[in-house]
Amino acid sequence: DQQVKQNSPSLSVQEGRISILNCDYTNSMFDYFLWYKKYPAEGPTFLISISSIKDKNEDGRFTVFLNKSAKHLSLHIVPSQPGDSAVYFCAAHYTNAGKSTFGDGTTLTVKP
């Protein structure tokens, strides 16, 4: 049973436009959510996170939205840049859990 799902394996957007990456989860105990960015043959790097007590967190061009009732979160990138082209992983965690659970990732391609 996959508790964190990223249903879109890939997304292509034009430079300057908005990129929206989606993530759904099933475990209502999750209380902390993270987004990571990964380039090929490298380790992921942390991008942004959100606690379940919030519904929005913003950091520069990146904003994460959390809809707890729908068990859904999304990452918005505005404006998108070609350097944003990478695989984006959503991860979820709950207090006292020893680990985070990752989604399968969405490959974002930003076209110049």
Next chain:
Amino acid sequence: DGGITQSPKYLFRKEGQNVTLSCEQNLNHDAMYWYRQDPGQGLRLIYYSQIVNDFQKGDIAEGYSVSREKKESFPLTVTSAQKNPTAFYLCASSPRVGNEQFFGPGTRLTVL
């Protein structure tokens, strides 16, 4: 400067041989993790450790073993019992379980 290192970047082994992947961090992080990534798939947790001399199985621990004798080091042994060992292996650390994770550059293991 601080970081997490994995060595080597590429590793080739013959089928039936055990192989140990190195992971070292100088971030003074308590928690460390090992993940496996296969082409087109997400990160699957092999083992994790919340503190020195303690570790827990992740989702795909069969055929792998770890040790955590020092805070800085969390080596992973891929044993001959692992049916499909060829993969990209990622090590990560975090200050405590639940914080964002810092990933190493990864080791690509190919079993011939």
